[in-house]
Amino acid sequence: MSIELRNVAKQFGAVIAVRGVSFSIGHGELVALLGPSGGGKTTVLRMIAGLEMPSSGDIFIQNQRVNDVSVRHRNIGFVFQSYALFKTMTVFKNIAFGLKIKKWAKSDIDFRVAELMNLLELNGLEKRYPHQLSGGQRQRVAIARALASKPSVLLLDEPFGAVDAKIRQELREWLVRLHHDLNVTTLFVTHDQEEAMEVADRIVIIAKGTLEQIGTPREVYEQPSNEYVARFIGVMNVLEANVTSGIARVGEMEFPTSSALDGPARIGFRPYDVQVSTDLACYRYRAVIKHTFFLGIMLRLELEMNSGLVIRTRMTKEEYSQLGLDDGKEVSLQIRKYRVLASQSGPLSSEVAYTYQMPPTIAEGI
Amino acid sequence: MAGLTTRPLRGDTAKSQRGSEETPFIKWLLICIALGFVGVFLVLPLINVFYQAFHNGIGFYFESLREPDTLSAIQLTLVITLIAVPMNAFFGMAAAWAVAKFEFRGKALLITLIDLPFAVSPVVAGLVFVVWFGRQGFLGNWLDAHDIHIIFALPGMLLATTFVTVPFVARELIPLMQANGTDQEQAALTLGANGWQTFWYVTLPSSKWGLIYGIILCNARAMGEFGAVSVVSGAIAGQTETIPLRVDKLFHSATSAAGVASFAVASLLALLALLTLVIKSYLEWRTERAYALAQRSESNSA
Ligand SMILES: Nc1ncnc2c1ncn2[C@@H]1O[C@H](COP(=O)(O)OP(=O)(O)O)[C@@H](O)[C@H]1O
Numbered sequence: 001m002s003i004e005l006r007n008v009a010k011q012f013g014a015v016i017a018v019r020g021v022s023f024s025i026g027h028g029e030l031v032a033l034l035g036p037s038g039g040g041k042t043t044v045l046r047m048i049a050g051l052e053m054p055s056s057g058d059i060f061i062q063n064q065r066v067n068d069v070s071v072r073h074r075n076i077g078f079v080f081q082s083y084a085l086f087k088t089m090t091v092f093k094n095i096a097f098g099l100k101i102k103k104w105a106k107s108d109i110d111f112r113v114a115e116l117m118n119l120l121e122l123n124g125l126e127k128r129y130p131h132q133l134s135g136g137q138r139q140r141v142a143i144a145r146a147l148a149s150k151p152s153v154l155l156l157d158e159p160f161g162a163v164d165a166k167i168r169q170e171l172r173e174w175l176v177r178l179h180h181d182l183n184v185t186t187l188f189v190t191h192d193q194e195e196a197m198e199v200a201d202r203i204v205i206i207a208k209g210t211l212e213q214i215g216t217p218r219e220v221y222e223q224p225s226n227e228y229v230a231r232f233i234g235v236m237n238v239l240e241a242n243v244t245s246g247i248a249r250v251g252e253m254e255f256p257t258s259s260a261l262d263g264p265a266r267i268g269f270r271p272y273d274v275q276v277s278t279d280l281a282c283y284r285y286r287a288v289i290k291h292t293f294f295l296g297i298m299l300r301l302e303l304e305m306n307s308g309l310v311i312r313t314r315m316t317k318e319e320y321s322q323l324g325l326d327d328g329k330e331v332s333l334q335i336r337k338y339r340v341l342a343s344q345s346g347p348l349s350s351e352v353a354y355t356y357q358m359p360p361t362i363a364e365g366i
Numbered sequence: 367m368a369g370l371t372t373r374p375l376r377g378d379t380a381k382s383q384r385g386s387e388e389t390p391f392i393k394w395l396l397i398c399i400a401l402g403f404v405g406v407f408l409v410l411p412l413i414n415v416f417y418q419a420f421h422n423g424i425g426f427y428f429e430s431l432r433e434p435d436t437l438s439a440i441q442l443t444l445v446i447t448l449i450a451v452p453m454n455a456f457f458g459m460a461a462a463w464a465v466a467k468f469e470f471r472g473k474a475l476l477i478t479l480i481d482l483p484f485a486v487s488p489v490v491a492g493l494v495f496v497v498w499f500g501r502q503g504f505l506g507n508w509l510d511a512h513d514i515h516i517i518f519a520l521p522g523m524l525l526a527t528t529f530v531t532v533p534f535v536a537r538e539l540i541p542l543m544q545a546n547g548t549d550q551e552q553a554a555l556t557l558g559a560n561g562w563q564t565f566w567y568v569t570l571p572s573s574k575w576g577l578i579y580g581i582i583l584c585n586a587r588a589m590g591e592f593g594a595v596s597v598v599s600g601a602i603a604g605q606t607e608t609i610p611l612r613v614d615k616l617f618h619s620a621t622s623a624a625g626v627a628s629f630a631v632a633s634l635l636a637l638l639a640l641l642t643l644v645i646k647s648y649l650e651w652r653t654e655r656a657y658a659l660a661q662r663s664e665s666n667s668a
């Protein structure tokens with residue numbers, strides 16, 4: 001194991017930032033630490049780096065317990081959220097800093113820095129100062145600096161948080177490529193589930209200091225351990241419904257349930273499980289497209305039903321243009337699969353597949 | 367450099383957008399008031415000092431500087447400055463470091479205490495030392511019995527000067543170090559640096575200009591301090607007279623030659639002030655040039 005946490009907790013005065021978190025990361029893995037802001041991600045990362053002492057629990061790096069090992073001897077590379085570049089040093093000196101401290105020979109330093117500048121496409125910038133760089137360049141300098149002395153583990157705190165959306169996509173691809181080339185165990189913090197999904201081999205989900213789930217993007221997406229994860233990962237639609245005689249109703253929507261109990265219930269379904277058609281007779285419910293959000297290759301649509309109920313769905317750009325959709329357009333829809341949800345942190349019930357047969361129309365068969 | 371941006375006193379960089387919106391009359395009125403004030407209260411007295419100093423000719427000027435008691439005053443001033451300034455530079459660094467990089471109880475109190483010497487009249491500060499260490503003071507008998515001389519001797523003058531100049535370095539450094547935060551230090555730690563290396567390679571360079579600036583101001587004040595030092599020194603010619611005390615004594619002598627001599631000695635302090643300004647401007651120019659050079663290499667490579 002490259003990194004292992006066993007029951008690690010951290011308390012700042014009265015605030016419990018991390019509660020008994022355990023997980024391990026194998027050699028060469030690229031793992032995302034995902035969770036909402038204030039959930040304790042940075043604290044976990046800082047404890048692994050040794051910048052923060054855990055209140056309890058053990059941390060292992062390369063199978064060695066490092067609780068009592070100081071930051072400087074942990075052999076980690078850390079990329080700060082703010083990058084924390086040395087502002088009185090040039091790009092070259094920033095990258096060379098750790099090597100100089102570790103007393104590398106000058107020729108080795110020159111070679112290594114040149115190699116990294118090449119790898120991170122920073123050529124020609126060696127004499128610049130941090131304030132003369134763009135956000136993306138700064139970030140790459142920070143990564144180069146962290147990688148310079150060949151750390152056994154690379155830790156990044158919200159590496160794409162401070163750059164604008166366009167560069168962010170580019171930097172994500174960077175990180176994946178870099179990881180592929182160097183194969184250094186990498187743990188990065190993000191609050192953006194799409195980013196985690198796109199970049200990471202595995203995702204560790206942390207909320208309110210508690211580990212919610214750990215798994216591959218697919219596992220986390222398809223088998224979320226609880227509603228919290230499901231909502232966080234898939235932007236799950238959750239509707240507050242009312243059950244009467246085995247059918248949960250919300251607005252004009254109806255969801256058959258197996259529960260015999262009448263009363264309030266919550267219905268959850270994924271955006272991908274909303275089927276949309278421009279043929280108004282195709283599905284049972286009607287809605288108007290209120291808003292289309294462009295998220296890279298995926299689109300997010302907000303559909304407003306007659307009762308005012310708002311439902312979120314996703315589709316690719318191709319689907320969108322094939323269907324000839326647009327804001328303000330009326331569509332018919334149905335929910336392909338849904339779940340009846342229990343408590344937020346309880347395990348999820350299994351999904352119910354549901355297809356509604358349209359009553360035959362007169363036009364049919366012509 | 368944060369040290370420069372916090373001090374926007376340079377004519378070329380502090381150009382305000384609003385200036386062009388004012389009517390020309392108001393603009394010129396304000397400029398004239400500012401220049402007039404600076405002229406009457408700063409430039410004229412300065413010129414006058416030199417004018418008076420050379421009133422009896424250049425020969426007399428250098429003669430009056432070579433007088434044994436004056437030489438002794440210059441020497442004493444240098445000794446005091448050479449001890450007090452490094453002490454305060456060290457203390458200022460330590461205090462600023464503590465305030466900027468750590469959270470601890472009593473921090474607000476420490477910041478207030480650092481400013482105390484600015485709030486207290488130097489004469490009162492001097493008197494406090496007399497009350498402690500003077501012959502009639504709390505520790506007077508004990509000091510006497512052990513043959514330790516503080517008041518009317520170098521140690522007392524050192525204490526007084528150090529006390530009065532405590533705030534300069536610390537006050538320059540605290541805001542600068544606070545603005546810098548601890549990120550860079552933490553980054554250095556993760557890159558394998560120990561505490562000392564972190565301080566030497568990261569903290570010190572990033573607060574270098576603030577430190578130098580504080581030291582210059584501290585130095586100017588240490589050499590020029592009059593009030594506190596005059597209370598504890600006793601102004602014994604050739605022994606406990608510093609430059610300002612010497613100027614004062616000569617100025618109040620009966621002879622007109624002594625009056626001119628007092629201006630000659632005072633011109634040393636005026637020169638020091640000018641030198642301070644020159645060094646300060648040079649330092650600012652140097653940092654700007656470093657950045658300009660870096661900028662140019664960037665456009666070459668691009
Ligand atoms: N140095 C600190 N002192 C006190 N509280 C802290 C400190 N660092 C973090 N916290 C608290 O711990 C919790 C988790 O913070 P953090 O790890 O930064 O979350 P995240 O990185 O997921 O946004 C927050 O409530 C935060 O206020």
Ligand SMILES: [Mg+2]
Pocket residue numbers: 038041042043158
């Ligand atoms: Mg954080």
